[in-house]
Amino acid sequence: MTKKPKIDNKAFKKRLMAMRKEVEELSEATEEARQPVQLDQSMVGRLSRMDALQNQAMQLETERRRTMEIKRIDSALQRLEEGEFGYCVSCGVDIESKRLENNPTTPTCFDCAQLSEK
Numbered sequence: 001m002t003k004k005p006k007i008d009n010k011a012f013k014k015r016l017m018a019m020r021k022e023v024e025e026l027s028e029a030t031e032e033a034r035q036p037v038q039l040d041q042s043m044v045g046r047l048s049r050m051d052a053l054q055n056q057a058m059q060l061e062t063e064r065r066r067t068m069e070i071k072r073i074d075s076a077l078q079r080l081e082e083g084e085f086g087y088c089v090s091c092g093v094d095i096e097s098k099r100l101e102n103n104p105t106t107p108t109c110f111d112c113a114q115l116s117e118k
């Protein structure tokens with residue numbers, strides 16, 4: 001009887017929770033930077049208003065990516081709960097273990113990821 005190498009669900013869950021916490025903490029720590037830019041120049045110190053606006057836009061973009069990351073983490077956690085973790089959501093094959101190790105939130109196998117990028 002051949003058995004595929006068992007995925008250590010517990011370890012992955014722990015890792016995913018830690019990832020989630022990290023993203024959330026970063027998000028909280030930078031909340032102020034995403035506030036609307038103050039007209040009062042003294043509020044932005046030596047930064048010009050233009051710099052402040054650019055900085056805010058960058059922060060918002062980073063935050064948008066964080067929100068997406070949390071979504072990816074949550075759906076990976078959900079797949080863990082449902083026993084679907086480690087299988088490609090697109091074609092159902094086992095996701096390469098190296099790939100999962102690199103990024104536990106990855107929902108697809110290498111081939112499907114390549115396809116969706118085209």
Ligand SMILES: [Zn+2]
Nearest residue numbers: 088091109112
């Ligand atoms: Zn696939």
